[in-house]
Amino acid sequence: MSERTPNLVVTMFATVLSLQPACSSASPLISNKPLVAPVVTGTSMAAAKATVTTLPPELQRVRKRLLIGKRVSYREVQALADYGDSIGAFRMGERLIAINDPTLATDALHYFSIAAYQNRGYAVRHMVEILSRTDVKITPAHLAQAEGALRAQALRGNAKAIDSLIRFYSEGSPFGAKADQLEALFKTSADGHNAQSAFRMAVTLLSDPGRTSEQTEQAARYLEIAKESGSIGVQASAGNLLATLGNPQTQDNSGVQP
Numbered sequence: 001m002s003e004r005t006p007n008l009v010v011t012m013f014a015t016v017l018s019l020q021p022a023c024s025s026a027s028p029l030i031s032n033k034p035l036v037a038p039v040v041t042g043t044s045m046a047a048a049k050a051t052v053t054t055l056p057p058e059l060q061r062v063r064k065r066l067l068i069g070k071r072v073s074y075r076e077v078q079a080l081a082d083y084g085d086s087i088g089a090f091r092m093g094e095r096l097i098a099i100n101d102p103t104l105a106t107d108a109l110h111y112f113s114i115a116a117y118q119n120r121g122y123a124v125r126h127m128v129e130i131l132s133r134t135d136v137k138i139t140p141a142h143l144a145q146a147e148g149a150l151r152a153q154a155l156r157g158n159a160k161a162i163d164s165l166i167r168f169y170s171e172g173s174p175f176g177a178k179a180d181q182l183e184a185l186f187k188t189s190a191d192g193h194n195a196q197s198a199f200r201m202a203v204t205l206l207s208d209p210g211r212t213s214e215q216t217e218q219a220a221r222y223l224e225i226a227k228e229s230g231s232i233g234v235q236a237s238a239g240n241l242l243a244t245l246g247n248p249q250t251q252d253n254s255g256v257q258p
């Protein structure tokens with residue numbers, strides 16, 4: 001058995017990030033400064049949620065105009081978004097995407113993440129589209145923020161967030177291969193679709209002749225999930241593979257179709 005480190009098993013890194021208002025009392029809320037997405041730090045989203053009910057009067061008026069479809073300038077939307085307002089953040093993300101400049105994708109992801117953290121589940125689709133692109137460069141801070149936002153949505157039962165995290169963790173990009181988190185997602189969102197994904201991951205692991213004992217154990221756990229919640233065919237295949245794991249001489253998974 002190979003002693004190499006499993007390329008799927010990694011230490012979980014998930015940061016829940018807080019948002020701080022981008023405007024200080026010493027400067028106007030709406031400025032003419034160039035667009036720079038604020039740096040996000042901290043461990044709580046309480047500050048972001050609080051800003052929704054504590055918007056300065058000027059930004060309250062901007063938000064109201066935005067909601068009723070009145071014209072709102074780019075800078076006004078930016079100021080609202082930078083203050084942590086979820087509606088403003090979502091609209092800011094949309095405006096950045098509309099510019100069609102790949103260098104702004106990381107900032108758009110930042111704003112969509114703000115919206116997703118505050119239960120704007122419809123922001124997830126835009127986040128996944130950005131994270132799936134190969135022509136953009138996402139900053140580490142915005143990447144960690146996006147992962148946290150997707151996980152928050154997954155815990156709320158957002159199917160798009162769950163499916164996307166399973167795909168991203170399985171592929172090892174853009175968040176890295178995270179076997180423990182992948183297994184947790186399979187367990188907490190067990191249905192026919194995810195059971196089939198768990199089965200495929202198990203087959204992938206078992207098809208590697210140089211796999212470690214840890215990877216074999218991981219595959220067995222995936223198979224148990226597939227056996228419990230998969231379709232009849234998946235349950236039968238998972239059961240057969242589990243049986244072979246107890247008899248190494250019968251293990252040949254090259255012809256198994258996930």
